[in-house]
Amino acid sequence: MHPQSPLARQIQDERVEGVGKSVEQVAAEARETMEKNRICLVRGFPPDPDRYLEFLGRFGEPLMNYSSLSALEKTDPHPQINRVKYKRKVTGAQSVHYVAGGLRPHSARSWRSPRPSHFAMLMVEPGWREAPAGERGESVVLCWNELFTRLAERDGEVFERHFARLSGTPLTFEANNVREELSDLPLLYPLPDARGPYDVGVRLKQDLPAKVEAMGGRVPESEEYRESLAYLMEASADEAFFACFPLERGDLLLLDNHRFAHGRLRIVGEYEADGEVRSNNRELWSVTVH
Known part of the structure; x- marks a missing residue:
């Protein structure tokens, strides 16, 4: 893990201070940072659903959350906000937002068309x-x-071969619990405002290798494609490439969903003390914006 990578330092050093400012002021400052870096950390933002969504509404349309679109239990603070909080599994399916393990870097709504911004x-x-x-x-x-x-x-x-294959092969896959219109873009897709040959959009799902395996021969040159996908999955999971830092209470991190993947290192979900099991009260609100 490299918590002091140049990108991690830049994100924190060029943060926007939100204390004592209106949503409009914070959004205006965040927009300047987003135009420059495509990612912005706001520090001191109030944990209020309405203000959070008002802020995000300046960058697009907040989408309905996963629970609203699935049969999973609904415990979120708002239909457009996903609550990410450890929850002990009892029976049945459980949202990835409740688990204690780490989450490998992935794209928000990787299956969806149009692509969330x-x-x-x-x-x-x-x-x-x-x-x-x-x-x-x-x-x-x-x-x-x-x-x-x-x-x-x-x-x-070797990289160029994998990059070309993942850029040139359209792929359609579904979410596990959410039903939305599906994209047929390649995993690596061109952006109209690209800043270089490798500045592309990426739509990567954590369990994508299993989905591609299930497609079998429906994927052109399936064996070679699985090799290229494995290369991408391995590289994207390598902590040497991570920008990693803990978010503090009131930290709001906004990122360009085409250009950045997001994830999380593992958390300790629970422990036993004096015969009582205690659960970690870590809680994060995530929102995907179109």
Whole structure:
């Protein structure tokens, strides 16, 4: 893990201070940072659903959350906000938002058409901080342009072959619990305002290899495609490429969903003390914006 990567430092150093400012003021400052960096940290934002959605409404349309579109239990603070909080599994299916394990970097609504433009996280309660580093639910972001540039330098023709295949093969896959219109874009797709050859949009789902495996021969050159996908999955899960830092209470992280993946290191979900099981009260509100 590299918590002091250049990108992690830049995100924190160029943060927007939200205390004492109107939503309009904070959004205006955040927009300037987004235009420059495609990612922005706002510090000191109130954990209020209405103000959170008002802020995000300046960047697009907040989408309905996963629970609203699925048969999973609905415990979210608003139909457009996903509550990410550890919850012990009892029976039946459980949302990924309730688990304690880490979440590998992935794209928001990777299956969806049209592609969502932004993804946001607001830390409401950071939870237990006495756990060792790497087990506190530290937030992870991955810049695709930076990753692909470094892979091109490291792997040369091998990278270029995988990059071309993942850029040139349309792919349609479904969510596990959500039903929305599906994209048929390649996993790596062009952007109209690209800043370089590797500045592309990426739609990556955590369990995508299993979905591609189930498609079998419906994917052109399926064996070679699975090889390229495995290359992408391995590289995107390599902590050497992560920008990683803990979000504090009132931290709002907004990112360009085309250009950045988001994830999380694992958290300690529960422990036993004096014969009583206690659960981590870490709570984060995430929203996908179109």
